[in-house]
Amino acid sequence: MAITNLLGAVGGGLVRLGSLPAQGFGPTGAHAITAHGAVMMAGFFGALIALERVVALRRGLWVPVLAALGGWLAWGVGQWTAAGVLWVASAAGLVWLYAWAGSNRAMSLPLAVEASGALALLVANAAFAMGQMDAARIGWSAFLVLTIAGERRELTRLVKLPGWASKAFLLVWAGAVAAVLLALWQPGVAAVLWWTTMALLAAWLLRWDVATRQWRAKGWAGHTAICLVVGYVWLATGSVLGLMGQTVAWHALWLGFVMAMVFGHAPIMLPALAGWRPEPTRWALLPLAVLGVSLALRVVASVTGWADGLAAAGAGHALAFVLFGAVMVQAVRRGR
Numbered sequence: 001m002a003i004t005n006l007l008g009a010v011g012g013g014l015v016r017l018g019s020l021p022a023q024g025f026g027p028t029g030a031h032a033i034t035a036h037g038a039v040m041m042a043g044f045f046g047a048l049i050a051l052e053r054v055v056a057l058r059r060g061l062w063v064p065v066l067a068a069l070g071g072w073l074a075w076g077v078g079q080w081t082a083a084g085v086l087w088v089a090s091a092a093g094l095v096w097l098y099a100w101a102g103s104n105r106a107m108s109l110p111l112a113v114e115a116s117g118a119l120a121l122l123v124a125n126a127a128f129a130m131g132q133m134d135a136a137r138i139g140w141s142a143f144l145v146l147t148i149a150g151e152r153r154e155l156t157r158l159v160k161l162p163g164w165a166s167k168a169f170l171l172v173w174a175g176a177v178a179a180v181l182l183a184l185w186q187p188g189v190a191a192v193l194w195w196t197t198m199a200l201l202a203a204w205l206l207r208w209d210v211a212t213r214q215w216r217a218k219g220w221a222g223h224t225a226i227c228l229v230v231g232y233v234w235l236a237t238g239s240v241l242g243l244m245g246q247t248v249a250w251h252a253l254w255l256g257f258v259m260a261m262v263f264g265h266a267p268i269m270l271p272a273l274a275g276w277r278p279e280p281t282r283w284a285l286l287p288l289a290v291l292g293v294s295l296a297l298r299v300v301a302s303v304t305g306w307a308d309g310l311a312a313a314g315a316g317h318a319l320a321f322v323l324f325g326a327v328m329v330q331a332v333r334r335g336r
Contacts, residue, residue, distance in 0.1 A: 001068035005043035008075035012036030019314030031078035041140035042087040043071020053097045063093035084129030091122035110154035117146030120180045134187035142180045144258050172201045195242030202236035219280040220267040227264025231257045248302035256295050278331030291320035
């Protein structure tokens, strides 16, 4: 269900970039084109991240199901109001999952950061339902960023951080949460705060994350570390573009940072979600390279208004996704 929402989101985005012709219905139809970003964030990532939590906690399967159903209603038949209701309910369910984990297991700083990401998703989906797209954009971004930041902060427990580094992380967390709330009233000011906070987060991750020390490791550990470091660089790049007022900054964040995290963590999540253990392969870095080149082309094309460059960049994004799927299928077939 999540993957079909990914197809709908990517298809609508490719039409908007001029990479594919529009069709009457389906992944390249009018409904998919209208709000492909909402389907990607609330329909695909909302379902995928919730599914990870459901598998870990062994409860709440209805949470990702509602997120995916909302995506189908949105890009499939254009029922945006119904989709918004399902997305709000799903986000509320994800908040409940985090609350259950905190009360029945052990609350920690990383878990609290991830839970705040779920609250940001709830705010974003509610803002989308009310037509406040600027607030929804920041909320969706915070959902993904805080989920990733919480997971990476948990791994930095293996590193002895100086006191100021721990306080700096708390400052970044507070800035991201404040940007989400401020976006409901002052979206322009919230955007400046958001990109400033993202620049600080990128610097913190590049300095303290364990991935910067593991990129030479063998197997999937090295692959994941390389993907993460590349993602952090794109997070920093997107922050600079955002502070310059370039709208392509959002795609530097979503494609450059978030998708690098997806490419890096997929070999780790497949065993947890499906019981598959893909065999390590360096070919898994090829999609990351293709995505990076196409995203760089998109940045140049967006800044200069080069329409053909945007279409070519969109085709490169799609190629990167297809290559990653093919590499993972082959790695799974060769693995256990």
